[in-house]
Amino acid sequence: MKLVVGLGGVTNGGKTTLAEKLKKLLPNCSIIYQDDFFKPESEVETNERGFKQYDVLDALYIEEMVKSIHAWIENPTSSSFSTGDSKVTHDNLRSAQEIHILIVEGFLLYNYEPLNELWNRRYFLTLPYEECKRRRSTRVYQPADPPGYFDGHVWPMYLKHKREFEEKMSNIVYLDGTESQEELLSHMYNDIIQELEIQKSEQVTA
Numbered sequence: 001m002k003l004v005v006g007l008g009g010v011t012n013g014g015k016t017t018l019a020e021k022l023k024k025l026l027p028n029c030s031i032i033y034q035d036d037f038f039k040p041e042s043e044v045e046t047n048e049r050g051f052k053q054y055d056v057l058d059a060l061y062i063e064e065m066v067k068s069i070h071a072w073i074e075n076p077t078s079s080s081f082s083t084g085d086s087k088v089t090h091d092n093l094r095s096a097q098e099i100h101i102l103i104v105e106g107f108l109l110y111n112y113e114p115l116n117e118l119w120n121r122r123y124f125l126t127l128p129y130e131e132c133k134r135r136r137s138t139r140v141y142q143p144a145d146p147p148g149y150f151d152g153h154v155w156p157m158y159l160k161h162k163r164e165f166e167e168k169m170s171n172i173v174y175l176d177g178t179e180s181q182e183e184l185l186s187h188m189y190n191d192i193i194q195e196l197e198i199q200k201s202e203q204v205t206a
């Protein structure tokens with residue numbers, strides 16, 4: 001059984017932290033990081049205000065990411081998807097060897113149509129503007145955010161993309177990024193376990 005999980009959400013919402021904690025708990029769990037598919041700086045466009053356009057699909061080799069997801073679906077045990085040591089704690093997950101879970105984490109997952117048929121479950125981490133801006137100001141990207149970048153590019157693009165996918169899809173599980181890491185972990189873990197149980201019962205009845 002394979003489960004492809006989208007963990008989307010706002011920048012600095014805690015996606016990487018949460019994905020890595022989940023991987024330790026879930027059986028045969030791999031992660032694909034959308035940030036690994038950014039184009040080099042020289043290929044990212046600059047707008048008339050001098051802002052590099054990083055928070056748009058065009059800044060990413062998104063087709064390569066789609067290929068990586070397909071490669072995992074074809075062969076989830078391949079060595080290019082490290083699964084680490086998981087501790088299967090849930091009693092009902094007896095046949096853990098047969099379960100393979102892929103978490104794809106990224107800030108722009110639900111605005112690219114070819115990806116939308118791949119998700120078994122979609123999550124989306126949110127933060128209020130102030131908290132997002134505060135967390136982002138403590139991070140150093142390569143290249144670093146120039147002054148005014150958050151208000152002039154990052155946040156408006158976040159709102160635009162969120163509005164666009166919300167017009168088209170409704171089955172998204174929202175996670176409040178201001179909750180503690182433990183709360184977020186247990187929320188998402190329990191939800192994934194439930195989803196696995198549903199898939200298992202569907203397999204039995206099929």
Ligand SMILES: Nc1ncnc2c1ncn2[C@@H]1O[C@H](COP(=O)(O)OP(=O)(O)OP(=O)(O)O)[C@@H](O)[C@H]1O
Nearest residue numbers: 010011012013014015016017018135177179180181
């Ligand atoms: N639940 C939480 N509560 C408070 N702070 C958190 C929480 N989860 C993560 N953080 C902190 O927020 C910052 C961003 O976390 P993380 O790198 O996991 O986010 P991200 O969504 O992957 O970010 P990005 O994709 O923009 O790089 C880090 O400093 C992290 O320690």
Ligand SMILES: NC(=O)c1ccc[n+]([C@@H]2O[C@H](CO)[C@@H](O)[C@H]2O)c1
Nearest residue numbers: 011035038054055107141142143154
């Ligand atoms: N990884 C990169 O190349 C890079 C460079 C500049 C900015 N970013 C930011 O990463 C966030 C997504 O995690 C986006 O908000 C980008 O602005 C990434």
